[in-house]
Amino acid sequence: MVKIALAQINPTVGDFVGNTRKILEFAGRAADAGVDLVVFPELAVCGYPPADLLEKRAFVDRAGEAIGEIQQWTGIAGRPAVLCGSVMPSGVSEGKQVRNVAVLMQAGKVRAVQQKTLLPFYDVFDEQRYFEPATQQALTSIMTAKGEVPLAVTICEDAWNDKGFWPRRLYAIDPIERLMETWDSQPESLRGQAKVIVNISASPFWKGKQQVRQEMLAALAVRHGAVVAMVNQVGGNDSLIFDGASVVMGADGTLIGMGAAFVEDLVIFETGAVVEEPTSQKRDVGHPLDDIKAMWDALVLGTRDYVRKCGFSKAVIGLSGGIDSALVAAIAVEALGAENVMGVGMPSEYSSEGSKDDARVLAENLGVRFEMLAIHEGYEAYMKMLGPLFAGTPFGLAEENLQARIRGTLLMALSNKFGALVLTTGNKSEMSVGYCTLYGDMVGGLAVIADVVKTKVYELSRYANREREVIPVATLEKPPSAELRPGQKDTDSLPPYEVLDPILEAYVERYCSAEQIAGEQKVDVELVRQVLKLVERSEYKRQQAAPVLKVTRKSFGMGRRFPIAAKVQV
Numbered sequence: 001m002v003k004i005a006l007a008q009i010n011p012t013v014g015d016f017v018g019n020t021r022k023i024l025e026f027a028g029r030a031a032d033a034g035v036d037l038v039v040f041p042e043l044a045v046c047g048y049p050p051a052d053l054l055e056k057r058a059f060v061d062r063a064g065e066a067i068g069e070i071q072q073w074t075g076i077a078g079r080p081a082v083l084c085g086s087v088m089p090s091g092v093s094e095g096k097q098v099r100n101v102a103v104l105m106q107a108g109k110v111r112a113v114q115q116k117t118l119l120p121f122y123d124v125f126d127e128q129r130y131f132e133p134a135t136q137q138a139l140t141s142i143m144t145a146k147g148e149v150p151l152a153v154t155i156c157e158d159a160w161n162d163k164g165f166w167p168r169r170l171y172a173i174d175p176i177e178r179l180m181e182t183w184d185s186q187p188e189s190l191r192g193q194a195k196v197i198v199n200i201s202a203s204p205f206w207k208g209k210q211q212v213r214q215e216m217l218a219a220l221a222v223r224h225g226a227v228v229a230m231v232n233q234v235g236g237n238d239s240l241i242f243d244g245a246s247v248v249m250g251a252d253g254t255l256i257g258m259g260a261a262f263v264e265d266l267v268i269f270e271t272g273a274v275v276e277e278p279t280s281q282k283r284d285v286g287h288p289l290d291d292i293k294a295m296w297d298a299l300v301l302g303t304r305d306y307v308r309k310c311g312f313s314k315a316v317i318g319l320s321g322g323i324d325s326a327l328v329a330a331i332a333v334e335a336l337g338a339e340n341v342m343g344v345g346m347p348s349e350y351s352s353e354g355s356k357d358d359a360r361v362l363a364e365n366l367g368v369r370f371e372m373l374a375i376h377e378g379y380e381a382y383m384k385m386l387g388p389l390f391a392g393t394p395f396g397l398a399e400e401n402l403q404a405r406i407r408g409t410l411l412m413a414l415s416n417k418f419g420a421l422v423l424t425t426g427n428k429s430e431m432s433v434g435y436c437t438l439y440g441d442m443v444g445g446l447a448v449i450a451d452v453v454k455t456k457v458y459e460l461s462r463y464a465n466r467e468r469e470v471i472p473v474a475t476l477e478k479p480p481s482a483e484l485r486p487g488q489k490d491t492d493s494l495p496p497y498e499v500l501d502p503i504l505e506a507y508v509e510r511y512c513s514a515e516q517i518a519g520e521q522k523v524d525v526e527l528v529r530q531v532l533k534l535v536e537r538s539e540y541k542r543q544q545a546a547p548v549l550k551v552t553r554k555s556f557g558m559g560r561r562f563p564i565a566a567k568v569q570v
């Protein structure tokens, strides 16, 4: 019988002092609950993903010092063992300098160090760039009042290669299978005990991911007849949002415990020869996972953590009266508080009265400060300067984009003056086809909804209105328009979003061909090709864009790398 706590914490990358303090605080709470072992996520002492910070020797040394402090904490009698993710020198003369490890500490000593075996290298992950993989796995154990309890310790991706679950596996090795084989060759006294697989993770969110994790861990539990306990990091680190939602699976594959999603949590469960009910929260267990709610919560957490971990508390947003800026403002208010969000209306001569009113009503509904800065005079001044060069040319994109750029300049001026981060409002549909202006509406520090296609922007906006009308109905109902020339509508340049979005999802997220998409969506292949050409032609914009909060399997940014100066056939 062993009592284990999963400490689902929100570390900040590189903040060894703050992270260690948090680890010891959670360890203390777990100790008060009388657990034998408290488990922290992958790389908990330094935060995940540390990226090229791992190449700095001082960074790795500081991780060692943090582990030393935690080890010391376990030295006081009656305190639980601690299993914690860290980085350590690999000590090999050939190969990578560092290793990604789970360190088991008890009674003031390091009892075991298990190195990560499977290093993910796809999408947003780049672990093979830094870490030396483990070549072997060993069972470990902790001492409890009732004797020695064996444990199979793994690190995140180590659990993601089960042959029974994945139709095509990425790696030839299955560390869990190896550990379970070792289990069966243990001395009789240990072999008789319930099998426990502990997985320390930093597993970022995307829509549908919680379901995949639960199904995968359930499959592992059943195949090996083991309790599987996965502790996940929580919090936003740049583009990645970690949802927590740590999981305890019974040996029969039923979900017996789960951490709350998108907040820190401590999940405590007991297990022995017979799996018992967890003693901790059973929140979320058995509830259907709602994609829109999960995306909303993810965007709120991602925005809050990005702004705060970058040292800001306030945000400024251009409010056009349109749906994108309205949604971003609603997310920002939930993330930062209304008192920390400022909305700015910047009408031009092409802005409709309705749009100006909608922006004001939105700000009132949200309770945020709202200022109006008309851009007409500034626009006239620019046109006067450019007059000699533009003489004789028709009004066109240059003049349209100038309006967006004046707005961008004003927002950045407000940011500089008042120390508020500019939140950029472009959605994934626009970012895909390049329907946005460089140094104009693309300015800003964080692209909050650039992984949300326009049709989902509407769904999220309706979710924002779940309790009361926050986003004005007029904003939800009017046809999308950039209002950069008289009577402009998005559909002048693009197919309707109901047609466009499925094409984009198929191409951007699943890499389907034009023919596949045309067949799948029952649309003209030439229309599909036109859209795909826009996507290919606007890669340069995406590579200059602010970091995008990732909420789908394939978002723009570090997990989707395409050349710019290339000739791509679609």
Ligand SMILES: Nc1ncnc2c1ncn2[C@@H]1O[C@H](COP(=O)(O)OP(=O)(O)OC[C@H]2O[C@@H]([n+]3cccc(C(=O)O)c3)[C@H](O)[C@@H]2O)[C@@H](O)[C@H]1O
Pocket: 397, 400, 401, 404, 430, 434, 435, 436, 437, 438, 439, 440, 441, 481, 482, 484, 490, 493, 540, 564
């Ligand atoms: N390969 C490359 N690498 C680096 N830079 C490259 C480039 N190709 C062009 N460029 C540069 O980019 C410029 C063109 O890009 P850019 O100036 O941004 O503008 P552009 O893409 O020509 O126009 C912006 C489009 O977005 C629409 N818009 C704007 C604002 C808001 C919204 C909305 O609904 O939210 C829509 C607008 O109606 C228009 O259709 C070129 O003049 C050139 O300087």
Ligand SMILES: Nc1ncnc2c1ncn2[C@@H]1O[C@H](COP(=O)(O)OP(=O)(O)OP(=O)(O)O)[C@@H](O)[C@H]1O
Pocket: 317, 318, 319, 320, 321, 322, 323, 324, 325, 326, 344, 345, 346, 347, 348, 351, 407, 425, 426, 430, 441, 480, 481, 482, 483
């Ligand atoms: N009149 C305006 N006042 C303030 N900000 C504006 C104005 N027009 C555009 N912006 C800013 O530029 C962004 C791009 O807006 P635009 O209206 O061109 O396109 P959109 O994609 O329809 O966005 P939205 O749905 O927010 O209107 C807006 O989200 C907003 O942040």
Ligand SMILES: NC(=O)CC[C@H](N)C(=O)O
Pocket: 042, 120, 125, 155, 156, 157, 158, 160, 201, 202, 203, 204
């Ligand atoms: N940190 C990791 O090893 C993460 C990889 C894992 N497949 C996940 O997405 O959860």
